[in-house]
Amino acid sequence: MAAISNDNHGLRLAVRYLVLLLVALVFLLPLLFMVMSSLKPDNQLLNDTSSLRAFLPVGDISLENYAGAFRRAPIGLFVFNSVMVTTITVLASLFLCSLGAFSFTFVRWRGNAVVLSIVLATLIIPFETIAIPLLLFVSRLPWIGLDGFSWGWLNTYRVQIIPWIADALTIFLFVQYFKDLPRELIEAARAEGASWWQIYRRVVMPLSGPVIATAAILKALKMYNEQYLWPLIVVQDEAHRPIMVGLGYFFQLNVPWGEVMAYLSMITVPVLVFYLVLQRAFIASIASTGVKG
């Protein structure tokens, strides 16, 4: 073991941090550019791209682009639609998928194992491969609402919510977690005459905080961030349009880049803040999707 001189050690450490810092800039700068650009008038914005000013809040800083974006498109409505669809889907998904996973894990019933393996087999069906037949299917589904009986689910909230409630990944995450809970708890509760519903509600769910957080984060990201293809083909009217499809307003030829960046920042920054606050939970949730069953 050769003694390493302090200088050398300090230099090595500096190099390590420098590498990390340079890589960090690659990920950070485009996002920084987005937010800073949203605060600048278009002519300054285009000039700033040729210098480091692109990443700094300098010059004529204002929220004018945000006002402009709101004038250009009904942004408030899009945000409302996305937040509502996301919230309802996440809550329904947490409830129904955990209930299903509870049944698969703790209750013995005929066909339990077979049905579970069929459910898990759907993991290999990418949504993109079923979108087109599903479009035809939902366009002809019946519905009973407040205004009576109707056909077709296009241009509604339900078409954006109901197909996304149950999915194999969420069920799989709950099953994995439930398997590690001590079975004695369940059996003791059964012996005392507790109903299945009481066990689910009073014993299992209160112990499931971590997996609930994981499932909620994954589903919320999916519904808020990634819902593009589906609403694009089943929602044509403005009233039910979510944020990502609302971007279409900013696709014109003479794009006012400042307004585009304002809209992008507006729908992205809240998620980033949310992520930075709950960083550990976010990263743990992604890591858990990599756990092999």
Add this chain to the structure above:
Amino acid sequence: MSRKLTENNGAGWAFAAPSILLIGLFIILPFFLAIAFSLTDQRLISPNATRYVGAENYRDLLGLNVIKLEPETADDGTLARDKDGNLEYPRVRSLTRSDDYPQYRGMREWFRVHAGDTAYVVVARDVVFMRALVNTLIFVAVTAPVQAGLALGLALLINQRLRGVNVFRAVFFMPVVVSIVVVSLLWRFIYDGNDGLLNALLSGLTFGLFQPVDWLGNTHTALGSIIAMSIWQAVGFHMVIWLAGLQTIPPTLYEAAAIEGSSKWQTFRYVTWPGLRNTAVLVLVVITMQAFAVFAQIDVMTKGGPLDSTQTLVFQAVERGYGRQDISGGSTISVVLFVLVLAISLAQRYFTRERN
């Protein structure tokens, strides 16, 4: 005793029923509908009854043939040449439209290869689909190794014992929680040919020597630009999966390696890498499945252009199924896509089983 306690058909079914019903209706049923529609002429809205057409959709999509063309000869017996001195060949269209060659009917030239004076022309029934298929395969073939490799590099960077390393992990992961739709529109501005950030940056770094490129408007750079952006957005996701894999390697192995005096490379080669085998397969499969399904980037950035250089399978499926309301055509492409994804999944099974 305990078995009796946990047996309950009624409650079991009742609790599982809602999620089973939803998965059955909105995942399993449409999956079989895709296969069924691909064998018919189903349209979204049509006055006519749907007909069963067998494999016709697949033939229309996958039909390929090769035409061998000999150069034209001039009146004096030498090979005819045009103004630029290039050999002249019979028009492909004259063959695909002639009654003498029913096997070429309805086909268009996809590309041609020259061998000596002979030209071999590959004709396809659906040239746009073929381009979409090839682009998707390129997307997968580039993204899988590059993104997996970069993600592993980042994971190793994060996995060192340094103060504040978690701050860097948080930053590397940031683009993952940004929507790919947002990222695509942001990068449209970065890639812009006139006043884009990337051109300005490259021009600054080379002191003005760099000539601006219209990254998304050029057939040679468009697909590569989209691939680069997609990797930038998603690499943090796979870094986290690699990290989870790295944490399963027992520290005692590293200690043993240190005592043996093994170099950094040897430690990686004989301790780290063997412990990451299953993670590697998982990362590759997840990236592959995501890459096969590429859609939003294309729709936001290029709409498949310029000149079909960024067409992909899902973009084509949507263009037909939704844009042209041709449900059967869109479903057929979806089935082809599924077969490709299934092949990858089976390969994964095979490779993980082999070692256990």
